[in-house]
Amino acid sequence: MNAICLRAGLAGIVLCGTVLATAGLASADATDDYPIPHRILQTTCTVDQYMAAVRDVETVYYERYMTDYKNRTVNIQGAARDRIYWFFSLNYAARRQYSEDTATNVYYEQMATHWGNWAKLFFNNKGVAAHGTDICTNYPRHDPSVWNW
Amino acid sequence: MRDPRAETGSTVDRSRDIKAIMRGSGRALLGTTVLVAGLAVAWPANADPDTDFADELHTHGIYGAKDYNAWIGKIACKRLSRGLDSDAETSAKFVFTQLPKGSTTEQGWQFLAAAISTYCPEQGPVLRRTAGLR
Numbered sequence: 001m002n003a004i005c006l007r008a009g010l011a012g013i014v015l016c017g018t019v020l021a022t023a024g025l026a027s028a029d030a031t032d033d034y035p036i037p038h039r040i041l042q043t044t045c046t047v048d049q050y051m052a053a054v055r056d057v058e059t060v061y062y063e064r065y066m067t068d069y070k071n072r073t074v075n076i077q078g079a080a081r082d083r084i085y086w087f088f089s090l091n092y093a094a095r096r097q098y099s100e101d102t103a104t105n106v107y108y109e110q111m112a113t114h115w116g117n118w119a120k121l122f123f124n125n126k127g128v129a130a131h132g133t134d135i136c137t138n139y140p141r142h143d144p145s146v147w148n149w
Numbered sequence: 150m151r152d153p154r155a156e157t158g159s160t161v162d163r164s165r166d167i168k169a170i171m172r173g174s175g176r177a178l179l180g181t182t183v184l185v186a187g188l189a190v191a192w193p194a195n196a197d198p199d200t201d202f203a204d205e206l207h208t209h210g211i212y213g214a215k216d217y218n219a220w221i222g223k224i225a226c227k228r229l230s231r232g233l234d235s236d237a238e239t240s241a242k243f244v245f246t247q248l249p250k251g252s253t254t255e256q257g258w259q260f261l262a263a264a265i266s267t268y269c270p271e272q273g274p275v276l277r278r279t280a281g282l283r
Contacts, residue, residue: 059247060220149231 030103032096037129040122041095045136047088051146052139054121054132061128065121066149072115080118081147083111087119202267209259213249221247222264229265229272237261237279 032038043050055062069077087098101108111118122129195201199219206218225234225244234240244264245257265272 056243057246059224059243060217063220063224 030096030100033126034099035103036095036099036123037126039126039129039133041092041099043133043136045133045139046141047085048143048146049136049139049141050088050132051121052143053134053136054128055146055149057131057135058128061125062121062149065117068115068117068120069147070149076115076118077147080111080115083109084119084122087122198267202263205263205267206260209256209263211248211252211256211260218260222260223268225261225264226269226272229275230269237275240275 030036032041045053051062069080072080087095090098107113117124195204199215202219202222203215206212211218221244225240228234228243229240234243241254241257241261244261245252245254248257248260262276265276
């Protein structure tokens with residue numbers, strides 16, 4: 001193959017270059033823990049439960065996230081809320097696929113172009129995710145007041 | 150900055166302490182603490198209340214990152230004013246879970262009293278009600 005490529009003209013270079021370039025692509029760029037923590041992929045808690053738990057147990061992290069949230073416009077706030085409720089509505093396989101998609105395509109998640117830290121409370125810190133999911137079942141499943149802080 | 154939440158170990162000891170807060174022994178400690186805090190002379194005032202707060206915590210043997218403890222104090226006030234913590238015991242329980250492992254219930258109450266006097270003195274009645282004082 002290389003010998004043919006060396007002898008080929010311009011068209012051959014393009015073809016050979018494409019074939020050689022595709023040979024080394026990774027088959028998976030996300031793991032079960034990155035960019036989305038395993039606890040978040042697996043949890044059956046709702047968004048409200050998780051946020052209420054983090055409010056109690058990772059209180060400064062929650063406070064900083066809510067400060068950032070309140071600095072967004074109303075449109076962006078609503079879009080972020082919708083998007084994270086959508087993510088939590090997925091099963092494990094779909095969440096894992098989403099993780100893969102965001103790892104391999106930096107433009108995949110449109111929300112991130114409007115507010116880079118839109119999911120920081122949920123995806124960014126494995127420790128926060130672990131502490132929150134440890135106790136999230138103790139909180140009410142539906143409690144939109146977690147967004148009003 | 151050391152994260153006081155970094156240790157994930159057993160929660161048995163802390164739950165006993167948390168229960169103590171909810172029982173009479175916790176309240177008795179609170180009564181003493183509130184009285185002492187109420188009678189304390191004014192601290193040398195700095196321009197920065199966070200520094201005053203940190204200094205007061207140090208007298209109770211509570212150390213840690215200054216901005217972290219200031220955050221907890223302010224958030225405790227916010228939780229009281231929002232009604233998320235309905236009374237002083239719930240608030241003390243919240244504060245206690247933010248302190249480093251090995252902290253005592255007395256320190257939890259002292260933290261709360263210091264936070265209220267520094268950041269939200271208008272919540273003072275919440276403490277006094279719990280201590281049975283008027």
